[in-house]
Amino acid sequence: MEHRPGRPRRPDVDAAVRAATVRLVAQRGYDGTTLDHIAREAGVAKTTVYRRWDSKADLVLDALVDVLGEPPLPTGGGELRETVGWLAARIGDPAVHQLLVGLVGEAVADPAVRAALRQRIRQPFEDRLVAAWGAGAADVDLAFDVVVGSLLHHAALAGSIDTRVVDTVTEVAVRLLSGEA
Amino acid sequence: MEHRPGRPRRPDVDAAVRAATVRLVAQRGYDGTTLDHIAREAGVAKTTVYRRWDSKADLVLDALVDVLGEPPLPTGGGELRETVGWLAARIGDPAVHQLLVGLVGEAVADPAVRAALRQRIRQPFEDRLVAAWGAGAADVDLAFDVVVGSLLHHAALAGSIDTRVVDTVTEVAVRLLSGEA
């Protein structure tokens, strides 16, 4: 039980700021959301936000990890479709795809965001599937890109996500992972 | 042969500005590229750019349409794979995916960009496939989203595009369009 010197950070701030971030980005998009606005919404000074996260991208990624949740544990047979379906459904959540599409935009120009996105979003998903199914890492990466990329792009062009598309994309990814490609 | 009164527009400006846009966005990304910078690079005043395009998004879309080119005409049998493969290969061009990913980011917040992207990028592709193959518009849209979305997302997370991925994604899309889904 270690004690670091100095005043401890307020324990509720992280959650409040993340929640404000999710709420505002879902409403107004990544670029339309100001750090000043997030701070005010969370009832916190802007300096406090910058003390805990290095940048807007860092904060949004953290909020995304939080709101995304963890892939379900394998519960018997058929968990492949279950896991992939869970991912597709999560992307369907407007909060999730708004946060994600903003980060993808940053990732193009910033290798650090790129790496963080791979490690904190794609990796847990990959770990689960590799462990439970013995799938190849490269195949899982591809399936992930197909599910997330297709649905994100669909959402960007259509404004929302059609359930039929979710199902079809899930089907495609499952087939890719089953080695039928 | 119509003549509007007043000084005619310099005929070479459009091409120069588009070329500067492609070059700069490919190098520095969408957000990292300034309109002042584009204008200077093209040897033109910022006013001239805004007289011809309504906004940064409008200009970038135009530059993208230009650099993307047109889907190849059907040349006999097998043009389905040919057309889809052409699209996938074009996304592999760094200039293309840099321009596109910036626009997708804008599209999320701006319905006008959304509509323009659908009409000027996806529509020509769809028209070609529907005309030549009798495919359903909804299926073509889906295939388009899978190809473009998957590859864009792959590029965003990896920094570049792997040829193996291009091939696999093409295969998946062709299968979707062949009605085997």
Add this chain to the structure above:
Amino acid sequence: MEHRPGRPRRPDVDAAVRAATVRLVAQRGYDGTTLDHIAREAGVAKTTVYRRWDSKADLVLDALVDVLGEPPLPTGGGELRETVGWLAARIGDPAVHQLLVGLVGEAVADPAVRAALRQRIRQPFEDRLVAAWGAGAADVDLAFDVVVGSLLHHAALAGSIDTRVVDTVTEVAVRLLSGEA
């Protein structure tokens, strides 16, 4: 009659910003006056202020030169007392000493402000006396420092300026300049 290219600067902005600066600094002091506040008060964007003046000190000095006015022209005999008395009276104006004391504070740390203060405030006064009276530049500088310094310090410690002090300081300076020191 030269024409520089580009949109000409709005001709009324300089005066409006200077006036706002004088008004606000007189009320709230140098440190208590924000550039945002000045801009808003002048009905102008902050960027416009920064385009015309390099820094807060630069702007305040300009406003001071404006509100200080010019030493009176010699009108016959006795203009020595007249000129010195004019200076002392101007320092008595709250706007003048508020602006000035702020600049003196900056001058201590910033040689550029120091030089500007010497050139734009003290020089015109010195020129007048040297030209009309043949006084030595060093003596005039000293007299200037005594008048301005004493009254500024008096104002800083008392909160306002006593007329008796103005008269005595004027007397001292005149005597210094008359060569009786």
Add this chain to the structure above:
Amino acid sequence: MEHRPGRPRRPDVDAAVRAATVRLVAQRGYDGTTLDHIAREAGVAKTTVYRRWDSKADLVLDALVDVLGEPPLPTGGGELRETVGWLAARIGDPAVHQLLVGLVGEAVADPAVRAALRQRIRQPFEDRLVAAWGAGAADVDLAFDVVVGSLLHHAALAGSIDTRVVDTVTEVAVRLLSGEA
């Protein structure tokens, strides 16, 4: 011999903090000196500084009183010129005028600083002269403002203090106090 409950204050802290303040303000000026910086330089936590002094101005004033020292005791005839000359010479010390000019800047906007400056800097000087010489308080105040104000202003515009100026100003003040005005 009173004992207050709790841990006693470290006895060396006051001196260390005052010394750090003098050193840093002399080097970088009042505004250029941070309380964080002072604390670090003194090897002390910022909290400790704020427990002992109410504000930056309060601390700097205290450091100034310390570094200024006390006017010399009358040693027979001629102590008027001696006392005034001592004051003028002390202002010539860069540390003294850097600290002082910063405080004068604060005094303009803050009546508390004004009062403290009068009481802790000017009062001892006044007391000495009134007691030993029977001079009027108003005259002493004026002489003080002339000496301090003139030299401070001279230093601010010139960057340093010329000895000739110190002598002349001393002379002027002595004459003012001798009732020859």
Add this chain to the structure above:
DNA sequence: CTTTAATCGAGACGGTACGTCCTGTCTTATA
């Protein structure tokens, strides 16, 4: 050959977000 009308270059302008800095207050554990 003058008028008319639109273009171009150059740069000012409003508005808004950025990320940094500093003061003074606070909250812990430890002495």
Add this chain to the structure above:
DNA sequence: TATAAGACAGGACGTACCGTCTCGATTAAAG
């Protein structure tokens, strides 16, 4: 109670970018 360490609120700073505007100068066709 003092201290070290550091979190926190609040607010100013100066910079950057977008899209609009206002000029003078240019260029062609129309009168």
